[in-house]
Amino acid sequence: DADVTQTPRNRITKTGKRIMLECSQTKGHDRMYWYRQDPGLGLRLIYYSFDVKDINKGEISDGYSVSRQAQAKFSLSLESAIPNQTALYFCATSDLGVAGERETQYFGPGTRLLVL
């Protein structure tokens, strides 16, 4: 089984709809992240959480919100989806405490979102 899972893997929605992307991990990591990938722009950080009680905005948080329901779960919501939120979304985890890894990030398989 994959260590970092994302659901759904693909989603088509309409402008104005609220949608939630979910991420679960079995790695036992405290730190979790949401990124979006657009062609030519690499990975851009949306939100991150260093533990269950910690939520931080990333580079492009406008239009998004997150919830860290447990150490293993980190959800990303689009409150009112718009077409320019069409992108590939990745969840990732890391663990500062693992010696030598220095926060290597482990990525989920991605969620492809299309907003019409």
Next chain:
Amino acid sequence: ILNVEQSPQSLHVQEGDSTNFTCSFPSSNFYALHWYRWETAKSPEALFVMTLNGDEKKKGRISATLNTKEGYSYLYIKGSQPEDSATYLCAFKTMANSGNTPLVFGKGTRLSVIA
């Protein structure tokens, strides 16, 4: 805002050629420099983490070097093969805020190896 630059943005090489690309990052408050390999339709996967000036890491035909004083890292691929085709991402972590900052990713170098 920390800036991590990668060059070139993309390159095409012939099978068997060796190649290299660059990651530039801030030279102050250095904590770690990561390299990731990202194949099309897959997720990024970690290649190397480097933490000390002068570090060299090697995995098969791929190696990386680190210069923290001048703020750059090179990734080398010897004898490129079609399966090396991917986007190579570097990511920088600063010691600012006692290390409680996320990785900052570059935009990547997209490598295509032509058989």
